[in-house]
Structures are given as C-alpha cells and as structure tokens.
Amino acid sequence: MKNRWFNFLLFICLVCSWAGAEQKPKNVILLIGDGLGVNQRIATSSYLGRPLEMDGGIKTLISTHSANSAVTDSAAAATALATGKKTNNGMLSISPDGKVLPTILERAGDLGMATGLVATSTITHATPAAFAAHRQNRNDELGVALDFFANKVDLLFGGGRELFLPPAKGGKRTDGKDLIAEFQRAGYYYLEQKAQLEELKALPAIGLFTDAGFPYAIENDGTLPTMHDLTKKALELLSQSPSGFFLMVEGSQIDWTCHANDPAATLFEIVAFDEAVAEALDFAKTHPDTLVIVVGDHETGGLKLDDGDPRALRSMKTSSRKLAQILNQNRNKAHELFCDYTGICPLPEELEKLMRTGNLEAAISKFLSEEAGLKWSTGGHSGAPLPLTAFGSGAELFREATDNTHVPQLVAESLGIEL
Numbered sequence: 001m002k003n004r005w006f007n008f009l010l011f012i013c014l015v016c017s018w019a020g021a022e023q024k025p026k027n028v029i030l031l032i033g034d035g036l037g038v039n040q041r042i043a044t045s046s047y048l049g050r051p052l053e054m055d056g057g058i059k060t061l062i063s064t065h066s067a068n069s070a071v072t073d074s075a076a077a078a079t080a081l082a083t084g085k086k087t088n089n090g091m092l093s094i095s096p097d098g099k100v101l102p103t104i105l106e107r108a109g110d111l112g113m114a115t116g117l118v119a120t121s122t123i124t125h126a127t128p129a130a131f132a133a134h135r136q137n138r139n140d141e142l143g144v145a146l147d148f149f150a151n152k153v154d155l156l157f158g159g160g161r162e163l164f165l166p167p168a169k170g171g172k173r174t175d176g177k178d179l180i181a182e183f184q185r186a187g188y189y190y191l192e193q194k195a196q197l198e199e200l201k202a203l204p205a206i207g208l209f210t211d212a213g214f215p216y217a218i219e220n221d222g223t224l225p226t227m228h229d230l231t232k233k234a235l236e237l238l239s240q241s242p243s244g245f246f247l248m249v250e251g252s253q254i255d256w257t258c259h260a261n262d263p264a265a266t267l268f269e270i271v272a273f274d275e276a277v278a279e280a281l282d283f284a285k286t287h288p289d290t291l292v293i294v295v296g297d298h299e300t301g302g303l304k305l306d307d308g309d310p311r312a313l314r315s316m317k318t319s320s321r322k323l324a325q326i327l328n329q330n331r332n333k334a335h336e337l338f339c340d341y342t343g344i345c346p347l348p349e350e351l352e353k354l355m356r357t358g359n360l361e362a363a364i365s366k367f368l369s370e371e372a373g374l375k376w377s378t379g380g381h382s383g384a385p386l387p388l389t390a391f392g393s394g395a396e397l398f399r400e401a402t403d404n405t406h407v408p409q410l411v412a413e414s415l416g417i418e419l
C-alpha cells in the first residue's frame with residue numbers, strides 16, 4: 001500500500017515537473033515590427049492573399065502610450081518592451097527621473113542565456129538600443145555602441161558601421177575609438193558582407209553590413225542579407241547556447257516606409273519581416289521550449305483601409321523614392337518607365353500631372369496608395385493600440401497582456417525571473 005502511494009506521488013511530481021518544464025521556455029524570440037499596426041498587417045495579408053505567419057497563435061491588443069505622451073516614439077516604446085516601465089519619448093531604458101532600468105535582455109544574460117539583437121536600421125537605433133543601452137537621448141548612438149560593448153551582447157547584426165569607427169577609418173566616432181577593433185580584441189567575429197554569414201560558425205559576433213541603415217527591403221538588390229537571412233543565422237548560432245537565448249529582431253524600416261506613406265515599400269518591408277517571423281516559428285517547431293512574440297512598438301502613418309485592393313501593387317519593382325529619381329532622370333521615357341516599375345499604367349496626362357508636382361515621391365506614393373485602397377492620415381506615429389501574437393512555450397501567459405509594459409514582464413514571469 002505504502003508503495004502504491006509512493007508511486008502515485010512520484011507520478012504526480014513527474015507530471016508537475018513536466019508541466020512546469022512545458023511552461024518555462026528555454027529560448028525567447030521577440031520580433032518587433034517598428035510602426036506595425038493592425039491595418040498594416042491586414043493590408044499585407046490582402047496583398048499576399050493569405051494570412052501572415054505572424055497572425056496565428058495567441059492574440060491580444062496592447063496600448064503603447066509613453067510616460068509623457070499619448071503617442072510614443074520608438075525609444076519610449078522600446079524601453080517599455082525591454083524594461084516593463086514607461087519613460088519619456090526619446091529616452092532609452094532610463095526612467096523619467098534618470099534611473100537606469102534593467103532590461104529583459106540583461107536579465108536573460110544574468111541567467112547565462114545567450115543574447116542577440118538584429119535590426120535593419122543602424123544597430124544602435126532606438127529599438128535595439130533600449131534592450132542593451134541606457135541613454136538619456138536616443139540620438140546618442142555613439143554612446144549606445146559603447147553600452148553594447150560593455151553589455152557583452154553575444155550577437156549584433158544590423159547597419160551602422162560608421163558609428164563604430166573613428167573618422168580616420170571613415171567613421172563618425174568623436175571619441176576616436178575603433179570599436180570594431182575593440183570588439184575583435186574581446187574575441188568577437190566581425191563581418192560586413194552577406195557572404196561572410198555563411199562562414200560564421202560561432203559567437204560572439206558583430207555584423208555591420210552598411211555604414212548607416214539598410215536600404216528598404218524593396219530596394220535590396222541581393223547584395224545585402226535579408227531579415228530572414230539574419231534571423232536564420234542568429235538562431236543557428238544562439239541555439240548553440242546550452243542555457244538558451246534571448247533574441248530581439250526588429251523590422252526597423254516598416255516605420256520609415258510608413259513615415260514616407262509609401263505603400264509598396266511598406267508592404268515589402270512587412271513581407272520581409274514576416275519571413276523572419278516564419279523562420280522563428282520554424283525554429284520553435286523543432287525547439288518546442290521556445291517562446292515567440294510578435295508585436296509592433298507603435299503604429300506609423302495612421303493607415304486606413306479604403307476601397308481598393310493592395311494586390312494592385314503586386315508588380316511593384318521599387319519604392320516611390322527610387323522611382324521618383326528614375327523618372328526625374330528620364331523624363332522623356334517617364335510613362336514607359338512608370339508602367340514598367342509599377343505594373344500600373346496611368347493615362348499619359350495623369351502622369352504628366354504627377355510629374356508637375358513639387359514632390360514627385362509623395363505624389364507617386366499618393367497615386368499608388370489610392371490604387372491599393374490605402375489611406376494615410378499622418379506622416380508621423382499614431383496612438384492606435386497594436387496587435388500582439390505569441391506562440392510556443394509560455395505563450396498562454398500573453399492573453400493577459402494589454403499594455404506594452406506587460407510584454408517583458410510576462411517574458412520575465414515565464415522565465416521565472418524578476419525584471
């Protein structure tokens with residue numbers, strides 16, 4: 001009898017520990033679409049004619065206001081997503097009264113988890129910066145680079161080479177430091193070309209593929225790695241860590257294309273981001289102890305969905321800004337080029353009217369947006385709530401998330417740590 005009870009209790013304990021292990025993720029992948037609102041997601045899904053990879057999983061809506069504004073900027077939003085605390089616009093993981101706020105990446109690092117940041121802006125831009133830097137002003141990107149070095153982030157992939165180099169080496173560092181050399185002396189592999197990704201087999205590593213930010217995804221001629229390439233490599237390397245990892249991947253330029261109200265560039269940017277999400281979800285399928293969260297930091301552009309069909313933009317070959325340059329340089333062939341680059345042929349007099357406007361890029365974007373049924377209400381950010389989707393181990397917890405500060409709080413809870 002005693003033995004039966006003992007076996008029963010042992011069974012219960014095994015079930016409990018198994019359930020606990022199921023709940024607690026080993027790896028966390030946080031994918032942030034900068035500027036990614038609900039209508040951006042719906043428009044991209046219509047454009048593709050299928051649901052996005054990021055649209056499955058546990059769904060909720062979160063608010064995004066900052067400590068001093070109903071409409072956040074990326075610095076305050078990323079601070080909320082990294083630290084679970086609100087701060088003022090422009091500040092990076094520092095409280096409004098100047099206190100350093102610990103980040104979820106730093107806490108994960110304290111646990112022995114490997115850490116990584118991937119972005120297509122400068123890697124020192126506001127969103128990645130808030131995870132591993134503490135600065136009063138987001139424009140202090142030179143200082144952010146110093147914080148990344150001090151913080152020993154295991155993997156950094158993005159743009160912004162010039163922020164790590166002194167002027168003598170073509171950089172912008174006013175302190176004269178060659179931070180790339182310092183990273184290398186500290187044992188980091190350094191890469192700056194897509195082909196080098198293939199050869200990279202271990203961490204720590206810093207990959208700075210452009211001087212400033214990447215070009216838009218729609219303008220990437222294949223010489224630069226895509227968000228998907230970077231995410232795939234990051235997962236391959238970080239998953240070598242026996243204690244798991246924390247990875248943040250930012251689709252940085254959704255924000256920039258939405259600021260420009262450029263419909264095709266925006267759709268391409270979100271498709272590229274969704275391909276990175278697909279890679280993360282594939283990884284989570286083979287590593288079920290992985291939590292994947294997809295969220296925006298704020299909405300950009302005040303995008304509304306109007307009569308029209310985003311599939312009208314399926315033949316687009318470049319952004320409005322590139323097309324404006326091409327048309328301005330070849331005015332006598334403008335009509336032919338417009339049809340070729342967009343797959344949409346306006347009447348010649350319609351195009352002539354566009355060409356007469358003071359800002360051709362904006363006129364092209366407006367024309368294409370109308371064709372696709374997309375209507376922008378601002379060139380800035382809006383305070384709209386954002387969809388969040390969560391997948392895998394610990395995802396259930398995210399049903400409770402109603403504010404951006406809940407994201408790292410729930411990640412910390414799922415990992416069993418304090419922020």
Ligand SMILES: [Zn+2]
Nearest residue numbers: 255259300381
């Ligand atoms: Zn923005």
